[in-house]
Amino acid sequence: MSNVVMLTRIRLARNLRKYPFPCRLNTDGKNKVVETVVGAIKNSNSPLADDFDVLYVKDLSEAQRISLVEAHLASPEFISDSAGRAIVLSKDREMSIMINEEDHIRLQILKKGFDLEGAYDVADKLDTLLDENLDFAFDEKLGYLTQCPTNLGTGMRASVMLHLPALQKSRAVSRIAGNLQKLGLTIRGTYGEGSEPEGAMYQLSNQVTLGISEKAAIDNLKNITTQLVNQELSAQKRIAESVRTQDKVLRSLGILRSAKLISCDEAMTLLSNVRFGINAGLLEDIDINTIDKLIFDIQPATMIVNKQESLTAEQRDILRAEYIGKVLKK
Amino acid sequence: MKCQKCGKNNADTHIKRVINGAFEEYHLCSECAREMGYSNVFEGFSHSFADDFNSLFGSFFENALPARTQATRCETCGAGYNDITRTGMMGCADCYKVFADQIMPTVRRVHGNTTHCGKNSAAAKKQAAEPKKEETVSELDKLKAELNKAIENQEFERAAELRDKIREQEGQ
Numbered sequence: 001m002s003n004v005v006m007l008t009r010i011r012l013a014r015n016l017r018k019y020p021f022p023c024r025l026n027t028d029g030k031n032k033v034v035e036t037v038v039g040a041i042k043n044s045n046s047p048l049a050d051d052f053d054v055l056y057v058k059d060l061s062e063a064q065r066i067s068l069v070e071a072h073l074a075s076p077e078f079i080s081d082s083a084g085r086a087i088v089l090s091k092d093r094e095m096s097i098m099i100n101e102e103d104h105i106r107l108q109i110l111k112k113g114f115d116l117e118g119a120y121d122v123a124d125k126l127d128t129l130l131d132e133n134l135d136f137a138f139d140e141k142l143g144y145l146t147q148c149p150t151n152l153g154t155g156m157r158a159s160v161m162l163h164l165p166a167l168q169k170s171r172a173v174s175r176i177a178g179n180l181q182k183l184g185l186t187i188r189g190t191y192g193e194g195s196e197p198e199g200a201m202y203q204l205s206n207q208v209t210l211g212i213s214e215k216a217a218i219d220n221l222k223n224i225t226t227q228l229v230n231q232e233l234s235a236q237k238r239i240a241e242s243v244r245t246q247d248k249v250l251r252s253l254g255i256l257r258s259a260k261l262i263s264c265d266e267a268m269t270l271l272s273n274v275r276f277g278i279n280a281g282l283l284e285d286i287d288i289n290t291i292d293k294l295i296f297d298i299q300p301a302t303m304i305v306n307k308q309e310s311l312t313a314e315q316r317d318i319l320r321a322e323y324i325g326k327v328l329k330k
Numbered sequence: 331m332k333c334q335k336c337g338k339n340n341a342d343t344h345i346k347r348v349i350n351g352a353f354e355e356y357h358l359c360s361e362c363a364r365e366m367g368y369s370n371v372f373e374g375f376s377h378s379f380a381d382d383f384n385s386l387f388g389s390f391f392e393n394a395l396p397a398r399t400q401a402t403r404c405e406t407c408g409a410g411y412n413d414i415t416r417t418g419m420m421g422c423a424d425c426y427k428v429f430a431d432q433i434m435p436t437v438r439r440v441h442g443n444t445t446h447c448g449k450n451s452a453a454a455k456k457q458a459a460e461p462k463k464e465e466t467v468s469e470l471d472k473l474k475a476e477l478n479k480a481i482e483n484q485e486f487e488r489a490a491e492l493r494d495k496i497r498e499q500e501g502q
Contacts, residue, residue: 015423017423019422020406020407020409020421020422021407021419021420021421021422021423023417023419023421024407024408024409024421024422062353063351065353066348066351066352066353069348069353070348070351075346076346076347076348076353077346079348079353080346080353080355102419124449127449131451136451137422137423138450138451139423139426139446140446141444141445141446141471142426142437142444142446143446143447143448144446144451145420145423145426146420147419147420148418148419148420149418149420149433149436149437149440150440150441152437152441152446153441153446153447153448154446154448154449156448191349208441208442208443209441210437210440210441210443210444210445210446211441211442211443211444211445211446211447212443212447212448213447213448213449214448214449215448216447264350264351265350299351300350300351300352301348301351304351316351
């Protein structure tokens with residue numbers, strides 16, 4: 001189960017009653033919000049209180065900003081503007097708080113594998129502790145008040161990142177996507193664009209936040225995820241029997257082990273094939289966690305940040321091939 | 331602004347994303363956005379926001395009834411109703427009260443619902459400790475909800491009646 005679900009994420013949108021929403025705040029106002037929120041975290045009795053980093057977007061290089069998006073810690077919207085924006089991160093990066101993105105606070109819990117309840121539990125506790133020190137904008141009828149009315153109510157987006165190579169191959173994802181909308185959920189590619197995202201990785205999340213409790217939204221997402229995972233697993237079983245599929249998996253591993261140059265797109269596709277091979281029982285001596293770590297580490301900006309120097313596209317492709325080859329060597 | 335993909339339709343969807351280590355920003359029409367996998371509730375929202383305002387409130391209140399005193403500006407943050415329809419963003423927490431009549435039909439359509447259910451902030455618990463104040467507020471809310479319903483059902487006479495009642499209450 002956890003092999004199809006790669007990541008679980010809970011995000012809560014909160015705003016301080018005292019300040020206008022970020023779209024009507026100037027930089028001074030935004031800086032005050034950052035100060036207030038960071039102060040509240042320090043004074044909170046939460047696990048985040050003693051052990052966190054605050055990164056101000058204005059102090060970060062372009063690569064550092066983008067790598068935050070690649071690591072699923074910040075949104076593209078967040079790094080599109082640096083004025084009065086900061087992100088608070090726990091040392092293990094499981095907890096993060098974007099300050100002054102679309103809302104004053106976007107609190108996120110990111111967990112490996114499939115653990116919606118566990119992630120919500122952590123988010124809920126952190127939110128309650130912050131609420132003691134910050135006066136959140138809340139209305140009895142509309143719930144948490146958010147800058148965009150699409151987040152009203154619980155302000156919660158729960159999502160799972162799914163690896164669906166077999167459903168993508170059988171072109172079932174777009175058919176499923178239409179039905180999901182009726183169930184209040186939405187699915188889209190994690191990397192790349194269009195109907196066939198890079199590496200067959202998809203994000204499934206709840207759409208409706210008003211009139212449905214956190215628990216009900218999570219149960220709904222959990223049920224649908226479980227069904228999707230089962231569909232994916234039976235499709236995987238079916239296609240794994242074909243010699244063409246087996247050939248593709250083994251060739252993919254061969255290229256990853258011996259290439260001298262490899263782009264991010266190509267590496268993602270091949271890693272996805274290998275990941276599928278492990279899941280379907282075609283490859284036995286590779287740990288799936290190794291593949292998952294590679295998928296995050298080889299993202300372009302993350303590579304630059306880890307190397308701590310600027311790299312051209314070709315230098316990146318050489319470095320990426322070297323790195324993958326080393327990790328996957330027999 | 332025209333859509334950056336097809337160059338024909340007007341762009342109404344603003345997309346920010348990271349692809350292959352680079353940050354990109356696009357203005358697309360809803361059709362191209364959908365093709366690229368960006369169809370979501372948000373895009374439909376800004377769209378329907380404008381639709382609602384023009385077709386429902388615009389024609390109904392301006393033509394069918396004498397001009398209704400509707401809030402045009404939020405005193406707390408300075409946001410005008412125009413700012414909200416243009417951006418799809420509320421200016422502050424008080425905007426939800428000031429522009430309640432205008433935005434509730436859209437909220438209902440987006441969420442299929444207008445009443446929160448779930449976690450209650452500490453502030454709400456404090457409010458709940460003052461039941462008297464809450465009662466008056468909820469009665470007014472009830473009237474406003476009825477007004478919205480009447481508008482949706484195109485019961486214009488009933489809507490005018492309710493509007494006067496709301497004015498009376500708000501004036502108290």
